[in-house]
Amino acid sequence: MVLNWKIGGPLLGIVFFLAVLLVKPIGVSTQFVVIDGVLWERNAPGLITQGPDGGWTSTYPYFAKYAKDIANPVNYSVIFVAAMMGGALLSAVAFGRIPLRERFSPALWSANFRTGWIGRWVLSFLGGVIVLYGARMAGGCTSGHMMSGMMQTAVSGYLFAFGAFLTAFPTARMLLKKEA
Amino acid sequence: MEIALAIGLGGLFGIMLERIGATDPNWIGRMLNLTNTHLMKTIFVAIGTASILMFGGQMLGVVEVGHMSVKAIHVGVLLGGAILGIGWAISGYCPGTGVCAAATGRLDALFFVAGGLIGAGAYALSYPFWEEIGFLNGEKWTIGEIPGASYPAALPDLPITGDMVGIGIGIAFILIAILLPRRLVGKAAPVTDAKAEPAE
Numbered sequence: 001m002v003l004n005w006k007i008g009g010p011l012l013g014i015v016f017f018l019a020v021l022l023v024k025p026i027g028v029s030t031q032f033v034v035i036d037g038v039l040w041e042r043n044a045p046g047l048i049t050q051g052p053d054g055g056w057t058s059t060y061p062y063f064a065k066y067a068k069d070i071a072n073p074v075n076y077s078v079i080f081v082a083a084m085m086g087g088a089l090l091s092a093v094a095f096g097r098i099p100l101r102e103r104f105s106p107a108l109w110s111a112n113f114r115t116g117w118i119g120r121w122v123l124s125f126l127g128g129v130i131v132l133y134g135a136r137m138a139g140g141c142t143s144g145h146m147m148s149g150m151m152q153t154a155v156s157g158y159l160f161a162f163g164a165f166l167t168a169f170p171t172a173r174m175l176l177k178k179e180a
Numbered sequence: 181m182e183i184a185l186a187i188g189l190g191g192l193f194g195i196m197l198e199r200i201g202a203t204d205p206n207w208i209g210r211m212l213n214l215t216n217t218h219l220m221k222t223i224f225v226a227i228g229t230a231s232i233l234m235f236g237g238q239m240l241g242v243v244e245v246g247h248m249s250v251k252a253i254h255v256g257v258l259l260g261g262a263i264l265g266i267g268w269a270i271s272g273y274c275p276g277t278g279v280c281a282a283a284t285g286r287l288d289a290l291f292f293v294a295g296g297l298i299g300a301g302a303y304a305l306s307y308p309f310w311e312e313i314g315f316l317n318g319e320k321w322t323i324g325e326i327p328g329a330s331y332p333a334a335l336p337d338l339p340i341t342g343d344m345v346g347i348g349i350g351i352a353f354i355l356i357a358i359l360l361p362r363r364l365v366g367k368a369a370p371v372t373d374a375k376a377e378p379a380e
Contacts, residue, residue, distance in 0.1 A: 017234055109272070151230040
């Protein structure tokens with residue numbers, strides 16, 4: 001059972017506040033690029049190169065921006081995401097009981113799609129491609145733009161939220177008609 | 181020290197995402213198809229709380245203004261947000277909740293993360309195109325002028341400081357959460373309504 005919003009909301013807000021107080025605003029989607037770079041570099045070295053001044057760069061302009069992180073992936077932001085996964089796992093073990101059927105396909109999707117769990121996995125994969133493409137174009141995701149951005153009164157955060165809900169509401173209304 | 185903070189803050193964030201139901205695609209789906217606004221209320225309160233604490237702390241001088249990090253506003257923010265919104269509704273995951281859901285043992289989330297790596301890689305390769313057509317150029321605007329920060333203000337002539345704007349919006353967000361109806365479409369079915377509001 002999830003926390004009531006009157007408790008969950010303030011607690012989540014405190015976490016976002018603590019992140020800014022102690023280090024910097026929370027963001028996640030950049031790490032997908034860094035992990036991509038690390039995987040690429042591991043399988044086909046040469047994506048990033050070290051210049052004479054010791055700084056890292058890449059012939060691919062976007063990877064060049066993150067070349068330093070790709071060279072040294074054990075940094076704050078990557079560890080943060082790894083710790084998020086650990087925290088979510090601990091919390092799920094301690095409080096959550098996710099049934100096996102739910103792990104294959106969430107109830108709401110099972111109710112609305114007749115394609116079974118393989119169809120759900122395909123949708124989930126496609127969703128991932130679309131979400132991260134959009135997040136990187138926007139320069140952040142729900143955490144970095146919507147939550148961290150709006151709490152700082154960043155105008156970009158509001159524009160991002162407007163764009164995201166502009167398509168998310170109609171898409172969900174069309175695809176998820178049955179309730180579960 | 182930084183690594184310890186990453187573990188502590190990341191861990192807390194992961195726990196909270198799981199506890200509010202954000203790692204459960206059903207709750208995301210119910211929010212996006214407007215049949216249950218519970219998660220939306222949680223998010224409004226969270227943004228409001230964080231904003232009030234941060235700007236309040238900055239006014240009192242206990243929060244370092246330099247820790248703020250405002251992102252630039254450009255066409256890509258709107259277009260990218262709109263693209264993300266479609267995938268968000270299709271999958272029920274966003275980047276942070278997707279990796280956390282995968283960690284909790286949701287198998288579909290593993291596919292979301294794999295797709296995410298492909299999507300991020302595809303963007304990295306297509307980045308020069310978006311850069312070239314000027315979709316990624318813009319200023320790092322905040323709404324009001326924040327004392328001690330160098331961000332340009334979208335509304336520079338406000339009678340109050342950017343700190344006060346942030347606190348005001350924070351209070352407004354919490355009020356919106358309180359006033360927001362439980363569902364925004366259709367009639368409340370008794371069964372869903374019973375579990376619409378989790379126990380406190």
